[in-house]
Amino acid sequence: MSRQRTSASLRRIRALIRKESLQVVRDPSSLVVGFVLPALLLLLFGFGVSFDASRVRVGIVAEEPTPETSMFVASLSNTPFFHVQRAADRRAFLDQLSAGRLDGVIVLAGDFSERLARGDTAGVQVITDGSDPNTAGLVSGYVSGVWQSWQSQRALSAGMKVQALITIEPRFWFNAELESRRFLVPGSIALIQMMIGALLTALVVAREWERGTIEALLSTPVGIGEFIVGKLVPNFLLGMCAMGVCVLAALFVFHIPLRGSLFSLIAFTAVFLMVALSIGLLISTVAKTQFIASQLAMLAAFLPGLYFSGFLFETASMPAVLRAFSTIVPARYYVRGLQTIFLAGDIVAILVPCTAILLLMSTILFALTAFNTKQRLD
Amino acid sequence: MIWTRLSALIVKELLAAFRDPRARAALIGPPIIQLFLFAYAATLEVSNVPIGVLNQDWGVASTQLISRFERASAFSEIRHYSSLDQVQAAIDSQQVMIVVHFGQDFSRLLAAGEPAAVQLLLDGRKSNSAQLVNGYVGTIVRQFSEDYAKGNAASEVVDRSWYNPNRDYRNAMVPTLIGILSMTMVLMTVGMSVARERELGTFEQLLVSPLQPLEIVIGKAVPGLIVGMTQGAVMTLIVIYGFGIAMTGSVLLLFAGLAVFLVAVIGVALFISSLVANQQQAMMGIMVFMMPAMLLSGFASPVQNMPAWLYPVAMFNPLTHFMVIMRGVFLREMPFWLVAERIWPMVLIAAFTITAATWLFRRRTQ
Numbered sequence: 001m002s003r004q005r006t007s008a009s010l011r012r013i014r015a016l017i018r019k020e021s022l023q024v025v026r027d028p029s030s031l032v033v034g035f036v037l038p039a040l041l042l043l044l045f046g047f048g049v050s051f052d053a054s055r056v057r058v059g060i061v062a063e064e065p066t067p068e069t070s071m072f073v074a075s076l077s078n079t080p081f082f083h084v085q086r087a088a089d090r091r092a093f094l095d096q097l098s099a100g101r102l103d104g105v106i107v108l109a110g111d112f113s114e115r116l117a118r119g120d121t122a123g124v125q126v127i128t129d130g131s132d133p134n135t136a137g138l139v140s141g142y143v144s145g146v147w148q149s150w151q152s153q154r155a156l157s158a159g160m161k162v163q164a165l166i167t168i169e170p171r172f173w174f175n176a177e178l179e180s181r182r183f184l185v186p187g188s189i190a191l192i193q194m195m196i197g198a199l200l201t202a203l204v205v206a207r208e209w210e211r212g213t214i215e216a217l218l219s220t221p222v223g224i225g226e227f228i229v230g231k232l233v234p235n236f237l238l239g240m241c242a243m244g245v246c247v248l249a250a251l252f253v254f255h256i257p258l259r260g261s262l263f264s265l266i267a268f269t270a271v272f273l274m275v276a277l278s279i280g281l282l283i284s285t286v287a288k289t290q291f292i293a294s295q296l297a298m299l300a301a302f303l304p305g306l307y308f309s310g311f312l313f314e315t316a317s318m319p320a321v322l323r324a325f326s327t328i329v330p331a332r333y334y335v336r337g338l339q340t341i342f343l344a345g346d347i348v349a350i351l352v353p354c355t356a357i358l359l360l361m362s363t364i365l366f367a368l369t370a371f372n373t374k375q376r377l378d
Numbered sequence: 379m380i381w382t383r384l385s386a387l388i389v390k391e392l393l394a395a396f397r398d399p400r401a402r403a404a405l406i407g408p409p410i411i412q413l414f415l416f417a418y419a420a421t422l423e424v425s426n427v428p429i430g431v432l433n434q435d436w437g438v439a440s441t442q443l444i445s446r447f448e449r450a451s452a453f454s455e456i457r458h459y460s461s462l463d464q465v466q467a468a469i470d471s472q473q474v475m476i477v478v479h480f481g482q483d484f485s486r487l488l489a490a491g492e493p494a495a496v497q498l499l500l501d502g503r504k505s506n507s508a509q510l511v512n513g514y515v516g517t518i519v520r521q522f523s524e525d526y527a528k529g530n531a532a533s534e535v536v537d538r539s540w541y542n543p544n545r546d547y548r549n550a551m552v553p554t555l556i557g558i559l560s561m562t563m564v565l566m567t568v569g570m571s572v573a574r575e576r577e578l579g580t581f582e583q584l585l586v587s588p589l590q591p592l593e594i595v596i597g598k599a600v601p602g603l604i605v606g607m608t609q610g611a612v613m614t615l616i617v618i619y620g621f622g623i624a625m626t627g628s629v630l631l632l633f634a635g636l637a638v639f640l641v642a643v644i645g646v647a648l649f650i651s652s653l654v655a656n657q658q659q660a661m662m663g664i665m666v667f668m669m670p671a672m673l674l675s676g677f678a679s680p681v682q683n684m685p686a687w688l689y690p691v692a693m694f695n696p697l698t699h700f701m702v703i704m705r706g707v708f709l710r711e712m713p714f715w716l717v718a719e720r721i722w723p724m725v726l727i728a729a730f731t732i733t734a735a736t737w738l739f740r741r742r743t744q
Contacts, residue, residue, distance in 0.1 A: 170497075
């Protein structure tokens with residue numbers, strides 16, 4: 001009898017998979033987790049979040065208008081980055097800056113032309129809104145870029161020899177257009193996979209505990225292994241389907257290039273999904289109710305994926321404790337691999353270590369789950 | 379009569395929200411975690427990253443410039459590479475985000491007074507961080523260039539950041555917790571309340587009591603407002619005294635904004651709560667509202683970077699307006715009339731959400 005229990009039966013597994021699939025499809029909250037939230041996340045990160053200050057709103061004050069100031073103002077207005085407003089007095093812009101309607105104010109001092117003629121330090125001042133540090137940094141970067149090139153152009157057209165000067169030639173590999181969407185969309189795919197894998201699995205199993213049907217199920221000849229496989233297969237398939245939709249959206253809606261191979265994308269995702277599923281299973285062995293399960297899944301899977309995967313916030317800049325914590329966040333390795341597959345190609349030096357770490361993580365998590373489930377039933 | 383009924387209901391709601399240990403954990407746990415995350419993890423700043431150097435120049439100038447990189451606090455270490463192949467491999471495998479490349483004749487050209495180029499190779503997979511690092515390196519190189527050619531210095535732009543001179547992320551992020559945490563709290567208490575009654579079967583009892591539907595709505599909304607305002611006050615104290623971020627504007631304006639903002643959020647929460655059948659569905663509904671509310675509020679990235687068609691959505695989000703008020707009152711010394719400009723849209727949103735919630739509530743109770 002005990003022999004029969006341990007040996008897996010294909011028929012039983014098939015029946016379980018069918019039962020689980022029906023449960024996923026019939027429950028409205030599974031549909032929310034499986035379809036509504038992923039679509040929402042993809043749209044939000046694809047369209048709503050953007051670090052590309054493509055329309056920086058600046059106010060320009062020329063305290064003493066001269067031909068030189070209007071030339072410089074013209075070259076600022078000609079760059080696509082700036083949306084320029086003009087005034088004669090800086091006070092006109094202070095309230096606007098305080099209201100958050102301007103990202104910066106550029107002041108050309110009264111003696112701008114005189115200083116320029118003397119080759120003296122500049123009469124250009126940039127005042128940025130420090131309450132948005134990222135945009136403030138970009139604004140001052142853009143302005144000094146325009147200033148540098150305006151000066152050297154001026155020197156060239158005047159037939160003067162360009163003095164000194166080290167020219168800086170930045171080359172952005174993999175993302176020459178500098179679109180933040182290109183790294184945010186792969187990052188949000190990782191969050192979506194995490195949500196489907198962990199949250200949905202945790203909810204499905206917790207429901208069985210909550211309703212007491214798990215005892216009924218396990219008193220049948222179904223073994224723990226079969227039970228877990230039955231839970232995993234439908235969620236795995238759902239995750240892969242969601243991935244397919246995400247990839248299509250990334251390629252055709254957000255126009256993100258896929259420079260790596262489709263094979264590595266699929267294989268790498270499958271590996272990560274196993275980690276996400278095992279986190280969900282582990283949570284469900286600890287949580288007694290669906291409510292607690294969803295709370296734990298948010299805490300253990302979603303928040304770390306959002307904050308510590310390195311797709312939104314730079315982990316290197318965090319305090320040492322958080323940096324150490326980020327190394328055990330699976331999403332971190334998945335985000336790194338996904339960004340590489342989409343933007344750079346199949347780079348072995350990244351994909352192989354990331355895959356190995358993810359495999360190790362899922363092995364450990366599955367072992368813990370099997371151990372916990374046994375304990376709970378005994 | 380109506381007041382005794384209402385106050386009894388309000389007291390009952392407050393007790394119900396805090397008596398259940400798992401509900402209490404769900405209310406108190408997340409704020410603490412978020413506080414921690416906001417203060418220490420939510421930064422777009424780039425520091426402590428290694429920088430790569432490929433120096434094919436044998437002169438003094440490049441060595442001097444490299445030693446300036448060593449002193450820069452943003453960089454943790456300098457990694458030297460000897461060929462472009464090595465550079466390619468290092469960037470591909472994300473060992474470094476940037477490599478500074480000096481050509482063979484860098485020092486010679488500079489010494490001869492001719493323009494010399496420095497090439498910066500950056501990993502665009504993280505374009506935002508790469509752009510920031512590009513900015514840091516650019517500043518160092520320009521400064522060096524100026525010092526090198528002393529006397530006929532190329533003039534630099536004078537760069538000042540107001541309101542937050544060091545562009546410290548913590549100063550920009552932590553004050554927004556006042557709104558975000560009280561929003562979370564209110565959504566959880568109010569959003570769960572009707573769902574819980576329905577799950578426990580006490581909702582029918584409430585309906586057969588003498589309370590009118592509108593009274594029930596008020597009875598559910600007021601405790602949320604009390605909880606949210608308390609949470610907001612506690613957070614304001616933590617921001618000011620715990621993180622030492624001074625408030626430059628007026629406290630009264632902040633709390634006036636908070637009250638209107640919370641009423642708008644309570645409307646949403648009641649709406650979700652009367653739509654769902656149990657607490658777990660209420661959780662899902664709250665998440666579906668919270669994610670866009672957070673991400674389209676200007677909290678993670680500025681509203682003006684959004685495409686034009688998303689702009690109206692952001693404007694209908696009460697958090698967008700309160701985000702401006704929070705940062706404005708704390709950092710930007712926002713005067714009364716500028717705050718008022720952001721309060722009236724929230725009044726409209728609040729009127730809309732409360733009306734919608736009451737309407738749905740009536741429909742569900744009949």
